[in-house]
Amino acid sequence: MWEQLEGYRNLYLQKEIKDVMKSSAVNCLQSKEFDTFRKKRDCCVRFQQQCAKSSTYFQDRAQLAYGFWALPKLMKEIDSDVNLTHWRAIVSLTEYLLNPQNVQRAVLEMDIVRKLKNAFMRMRLKFHEEHYEEIETYLRLFNIISRNLNGAEQIANRKCLMIEFYKILKDMEPRKEDLAAEILRNLTGKPKVLGIVLSDAENLGSIATFLKTDPCKPLYPPDLWHHLCHMLEVVPEQGIELGLFQLLHSRIVNRLAKFWEMNCKAFALLLRCSEGQRLFDDVDGIKMIFEIFEERRIAKEKKLQHQQVLNYEYVVLALLNGLHSKRALWRMREFTLLICHVGRAMYTRKNARLQLYCLEALRAMGVMPCNKRYIIGNWLEDISRLVCYSAEAECARDSLLDWLRRDIADNS
Template sequence: MWEQLERYRNHFLQREMKGVMKSSTVNCLQSTEWDKFRKKRDCCFRFPQQCAKSSTYFFDRAQLAYGYFALPKLMKEIDSDVNLTHWRAIVSLTEFLLNPQNVQRAVLEMDIVRKLKNAFMRKRLKHHAENFEEIETYLKIFNIISRNLNGAEQIANRKCLMIEFYKILKDMEPRKEDLAAEILRNLTGKPKVLGIVLSDAENLTSIANYLKQDPCKPLYPPDMWHHLCHMLEVAPEQGIQLGLFQLLHSRIVNRLAKFWEMNCKAFALLLRCSEGQRLFDEVDGIKMIFDIFEDKCIPAEQQLHDQPVLSYEYIVLALLNGLHSKRALWRMREFTLLICHVGRAMHTRTNARLQLYCLKALRAMGVMPCNKRYIIGNWLDEISALECYSADAECARDALLDWLRRDIADNS
């Protein structure tokens, strides 16, 4: 009877080892191995079991139904002297204003920008103590309001707010720096508001001083670069007067992290004026751009992190904007391989703007007769067979082919 009971355990092992061991021996060995494994498991360190913390979702939000009367109630609770009531109101307001219709109503009917500006400045100037994270929440609300045209216009017209946004950037306050940069990008992304921002020369001066306080800083918030490029696209002369040309040029020459992205775009925008073109010729910008293309021959292990170029879009844009002077065109004659680099970059499949810039750059480089003959002899067939990924690139390709083929017909 006992031997029959032993066969019920470890049936698979006993079937494999039938005739070699008894059922009791197989079960004894299995129990021994299991005890060894359990002792090893018991020796492992166990993390203490802790209960999950209770959520503060309802504690941080006002008690209201999100309907037509929610906004007046929130605007009334913002003026409350009770810190908890005020905190719940602004946290709920960040969610309520995600609806663009609520933002438009709050800006035009409730004068929300003025009220938030007064509360924000009282906290920033230390007139009132910060019991919760009110300043960061105010910045979130300003970020949402800045996406609205009327709200962005009211924010840009309040100089004290602009000063505080730039001060947050300069001091590099954690969790606030990115919010301030995004607000400034939203403001200058609208042409009407961009004119208001540029009407005050201190705004561009503030962003220039922020960049010059640490010229070797590897990375900046991406929204800050967009904000700078919005202003330089309209006022490149003012940026050159503030010394941004020398600063951006040094960052490109020293190959700082991701220099080929927005840093190179801002540098290209500075070349849209006569003074920028003159400085570009003085620093031998054609040679600098040629060296950037030649860096691809350097092994990746010999380059620093974020130093290898992943996209040549803004590098070609800088070349395109720099080929407007006779000195640059004559210098271009000495770098025939630069035509090859631009021609290879023209075959990109992921960036339609890069393809457009390459076609325009080939047209600009072909102004010199020797460069034009080189393009006709070596790149005409590839340009003819090029597959364009945008309507603008297709128009630029057809114009370039027509210009090149017209020269062939005239010579023949």
């Protein structure tokens, strides 16, 4: 009977070696191996089980009144001398002001920008001690308010706030740097507020000084680049006077991390003035752009991290903005393969702006007769069969085709 019971365990093994060992011996060996494996597992160091911390959600938030009276209650509690009450009020405001209607009412009726500015400056100037994370919360509130046009105007008109935002960027304060950059991007993203920001030359000077302190820094907050591009789109001459052309050119030549993105866009915007075009010709910008395209043939393993170009949109934009001088056009004659690189970039999917820039760049390169003959002989059929991703690209393609075919008709 016992031998029959032993046969029920490890049935697969017993069928394989039934003529070599008894059932009891097989079960004994299996039990011994299992004990050995379990002892090895028990010797492993386990992580100590920690209890989850209790949530402070309700402790950090004020008890709101219903409907219309919530905002007056919070604005009253902001002026409280009790630190906990003040902290709860500003934390609750970051959630309550997510509604644009509440932001408009707080800016126009409650003068919230002035109150937050006074409290923020007291903390920054060390007149009041920071008990919780008030400065970071103030930055979040300014970020939400800056999305509103009236709120952005009031923030931009207060120079002390702008100075503190640039100081935060310069000192690279953790968790505050990204918030300050996003606030500045929201301000200059509105044309009316951009004029207010540019009326003070120190704002662009602060950005230029900050970037030149460490020219080899690989990465900056993306919102900082957007803020810089918003200003350079209007006043490229001031950017060149502050030395941004040499800085951005050196970052592209040295292939710093993600140089082809916003760094290259800011460089392209500097070429929209006569001085930028002259400097572009002096540094042989056509050859620099050609070398960026030629590096596509280099294996990815031979490059450093973030040196592989993922998007040629702003590289083509820099080429387009740099082809306005006769010197650049004559230099273009020596890089016929650059036409092929731009032509292949037209077929990049899901990037309508890159396609538009490529078509406009082909039109600009075709001003030289030799380049125009090369485009007619090698790219005319491809351009005519091109599937456009936007209405603007389609108009540019039709205009380019009409221009090329007119030349064929005139010659024939």
